[in-house]
Amino acid sequence: MCANRLTTGAAPRFPTRIAHCDLDTFFVAVERLRDPQLVGKPVLVGGRGPRSVVASASYEARAFGCHSAQPMAQALRACPEATVVPPDFTRYRAASEAFHALLRDASPAVESVGLDEAFADLTGLGADGMGARATAEAIRARVRAELGLAVSIGIAGGRTTAKVTSDRAKPDGLLDVPAGGDAAFLAPLPLRELPLAGPRLVERLALAGVRTIGQVAVLDAGWLVRQFGAAGHALSERARGIDATPVRGVPRAPVSVSREVTFGEDVRDPVLLDRVLEGHAERIGADLRRAGRRARTVMLKVRWLDFTTVTRSHTLARPAQSTAQLAAVGRALRAELVAREGERPVRLIGLAATNLVDEALQLRLEERATPRDERLDRALDAIRERYGGAAVRRGARSRGRG
């Protein structure tokens, strides 16, 4: 009944590969895109008021002992030459959306855990199911090339180890714990590197001579539970590299959307054919907008009376999701085809939007203006959702009659 990718019978078992992807000094990095003068200098993002705290500190400022959540006044005493930049959350949100969209392009399940960090399930990727590292490398390259940001990635068999690993990969690095190696990787690390271990717990265990994650792993789990309750149970498991918490992602976005119709009798009326294309564009556009996707390429498919099928495609400079734009490309492709082959009787005509990209990637940093076409589409989508598909027809659809 519920046909998702997890219940498709005898799927091969690949080792679980979870990536924790964390942008390096995110706010500072975005500010440096805006003002390259800030590169290489100590930078503190935050307010200058008496109660302000540091939201993000560059590595140059950290060298002076500055860190996030520190009172700004204290940070400036430690590093008086630091440049203080007020936070610009509109810009950070745009960059964050683009970052998450890019992760969703690479992984079937992405769970955001903050503006600048997310878990991505990389299990079973690649031809042999062992492509997690290659996928992570590709993510890092795209984040660098398309967003101008550095992302550190840790890959492990569970979320907790992946998080520890990405911290260790910083700055701008990739660390991959071999499958089955989580416990061995964690063992020598100081206990405070485990996300579950708060300062009080670390202190109490240090009094008992327990300082590394590996020392916790060999402690009696019952003793840990008596000492720390439920947290003790989780601590024991995580220290042994056991963490089956899944990445709660949304289903993978579609890679193409298409519509086609086969006629009961052969059609050669150009006005009717264009109108059918416009109907396809209307539905495809609505699907794209609902999924938050845009099409780089629009493809026309035509089957002639003799059953030969031809396709024609056009790649757009700026990926589209507007009905009007999809329809215009569809009509232009048909005109091109007719110019080549003449107006022949058609059995089937289809339109497809392919080479889809996530909408947020298009709305990067400055590009936030919405063209008029798209505002109209959104209004019509809203009405259609409330009153059903037949409630609205755009005026342009009857243009062919006049």
Ligand SMILES: [Mg+2]
């Ligand atoms: Mg970060």
